[in-house]
Amino acid sequence: MFYHVKDLQFNARVSRPDPFFANLLLQQFGGPNGELKAALQYFVQAFGAKDPYPDKYDMLMDIATEEFSHLEIVGATIQMLLAGVNGKLKDETEEAEIMKLLGGKAAKESVIHDAMVNPHFLVESAGTPILTDSRGVPFSGTYINANGDLSVDLRSNMGAESRAKIVYEYLMKFTDDPYVKETLRFLMTREVAHFQMFEAALETIQPNFPPGQRQADPRYSNTYFNMSSGAEVRGPWNDGVSTKLQETWQYIEDPIAHVAATSGLVNQPINGTDRTAALMEKIEKDLARERSEEVLAATPAGENQWSEYTLSGEMNDGTPGDGRVGKGSKKS
Incomplete structure (x- = not known):
């Protein structure tokens, strides 16, 4: 069960519009090392761990859910960096206004040039986040690595966190906005944290080398x-x-x-x-x-169900409660 809280996990901010960097940041929205890739990868991997490794199932679902929140942070930042662009593109009579917003004719031509590399970003979405990388290549399920063996999957995840971390490092070189850099540093740091979580989880599976x-x-x-x-x-x-x-x-x-x-x-x-x-x-x-x-x-024989639910007013152990959270229903 997913429950969306309308506040971001991190207070994403921008100092001013920056369409060029918004396009670059799509790399972490719909790119091969981005937040959606990580969220879906850990989400898919979790299913096979549910019965034999319920603790790893919980960890994978927790981190997958956090990655969805990071996708929201990236999308929100892209949208703020495009402040005003979407509205101006919708107004056929305000060509001068879009030029002013983008910094004049030269800047507009620069954005048009960028759009030639990633035409979907402005032409199809009017400058709202879309599931492509910064070149307009659509997100693909082939980015997801899930092999059904945790010793393999956890190593893949450590690699995924490493690649995402270095992309954030490179992205920080292309913006001088202190607020955006602050957001990118937070996201980069969470990659480091997740790497350590996956590494620690791998060590609890023994033996884990060679994989399989x-x-x-x-x-x-x-x-x-x-x-x-x-x-x-x-x-x-x-x-x-x-x-x-x-x-x-x-x-x-x-x-x-x-x-x-x-x-x-x-x-x-x-x-x-x-x-x-x-x-x-x-x-x-x-x-x-x-x-x-x-x-x-760990696999029940015969009839099976994923979660166990409790009657309203009872917790799993029979004690009074609000009944809203049953066993296994945290993110199931």
């Missing part, structure tokens, strides 16, 4: 191929011990010769690790059984 149930083949999981000619470069990604599996990196200096010598890697021996094929097979079976039992144990 199937284990990595120990013949290849610690092999680094030197695939370029020139000076040899070594670092913790190809020297020492790997970060997650704690295996010793095997640096293959001449991949062509190595592939030929191992019959296309088929005969590559296991080196630098105590993991074996038999051990990996056992871990896969045990983990698959554990994950399956987790889901099945």
